[in-house]
Amino acid sequence: MxxxxxxxxxxxxxxxxxxxxxxxxxxxxxxxxxxxxxxxxxGYVQNVIARSLKMANTKTIGFLVPDISNPFFPAVLSGIEAVCAKYRYNMIIQNTSEDRLREEAALETLLKQRVDGLLAILVTRDSEQLAKFQAMNIPVVLIDRLTTGGEYDSVTIDNAGGVAQGIEYLKRLGHARIAIIHVPTDISLGEERLNGYRLAMQEAGLEVLEEYIVNGNAIEEGGYLGAQELMRLPAPPTAIFAANNLMTMGAYKALADARMAIPKDVSLLGFDDFSLAGYLSPPITLINRPTSEMGRSAAEMLFERLTGNSERPVRQVVLPTALQIRSSCAQPKHSPSM
Known part of the structure; x- marks a missing residue:
């Protein structure tokens, strides 16, 4: 309009x-x-404003990040920065703190700033604000999390495949009672990882127990409380799979506070590497992903749109994960409850 x-x-x-x-x-x-x-x-407030303001390229892109304190996101940022430097572009970073209202305000701000393109890691899957960028022919590339509305270029990872790698490894060690502390399923990767857990357990011939499935809200406190809840069960799991880095740290702290030995009393497997993971006692086994490469790939895809190939079909890149074996998983023994 x-x-x-x-x-x-x-x-x-x-x-x-x-x-x-x-x-x-x-x-x-x-x-x-x-x-x-x-x-x-x-619904065209900022659409109209941005049309009136956008006279020429600003040599600036926007980066929408849900939690800048999470070490995963700065690692993605490092890949983006390298590509921006190559193309001599500046970047405006908006941190939404995993809050939907802040995300809406951040997207409005980026429109007012007349960004030429947007790299976005969304809080939820149904962001209507992205349609305003699309209507103005501002290219958008989604990273890590997908949306249900519109078609956008994206760079994600094989979340279900990564979880399957972890479950298969734990089964090889002899575990059958495997619990998961999962990311909320209103985020696309949360649903993919939880579905991946259920499928991998079934394919491994292992029983899926609902009491072994705990929502950790993707935060450290959630991992802490989730581990406490699981280890207080009458038949606690012999292995805990924490489905992101912050929840892995939370679970580790809960087990340490309960004076439970990892992996003697319970094995701990994480998702996403973090700087301390290899230096804890024991070092944490986890599913690793190419975080910096995610940022580089997404930025290159965006600049491909900005530098002349704006009409090509939408591309969805899915990068592989890798099992990083350290020392936090071992053959199961009887696990005392907390």
């Missing part, structure tokens, strides 16, 4: 719409309210 169409619906001129958008005090409050009501109803 353009200014002329908004003007027609509001019963004013296109020039008046422009003045309202730019907060011209000469427009009466009644007229401004009528125009703003039409804009808000049709």
């Amino acid at each position: 353009n200014q002329r169409e908004i003007a027609k619906l509001a019963g004013v001129s296109s020039a008046t719409v422009s003045r309202v958008i730019n907060h011209d005090p000469s427009v009466s409050p009644e007229t401004a309210a009528r125009v703003n009501e039409v804009i808000a109803k049709h």
Whole structure:
């Protein structure tokens, strides 16, 4: 929808719409309210503003990150920065703190800043804000997490395959009572990893017990509480699979606080490497993924769009994971409860 169409619906001129958008005090409050009501109803507030502002390329891209304190995301950022430097582009980073409202505000801010492209790691799967970028022909590449609305280039990993690698390894060690502390399933990777756990357990001929499935909310505290809950069961698991790095740290701390020996009392397997994982006692076995490569691949895909290949079909790149064997998993023994 353009200014002329908004003007027609509001019963004013296109020039008046422009003045309202730019907060011209000469427009009466009644007229401004009528125009703003039409804009808000049709969901084009920032779409219209950005169209009026975007005169030329700004040599800037936006990077939407859900939790800059999580070591996974700075690792992705390092890959993006290398590509931005090659193309002499600047980057505006917006941290949403895993909050949907902050994500909406961040996307609006990036539109106001007239970014030429967007790299996004979303909080939820149904972000409607991305449609505004698409409507303005601003290329978007999703990283790590997918959305249910629209078709966008993306770079993700084989989440289900990574979980299967972990389950197969634990089974080879002799584990049958394998629990998972999972990421919320309203995030695409959370659903993929939990479904991957169920499928891998079934394919391994192992029973899936619902009490062995705990939502850790993708945070350290969730991993801590999840491990406590699992080890207090009458028949606790012999192995815990924590489905992201923060929950792995939380589970490790809970087991240490309970004076449970890893892996003598219970094995611990994580997902996503982190800087301390190899230096803990014992070092943590985990499913690793190419974090920096995810950032590089996504940025290269974005600049491919920006530098002339904007009409090519949507591409979805899925990168492999790798099992990093350290010392936190061993053959199962009887595990005392907490």
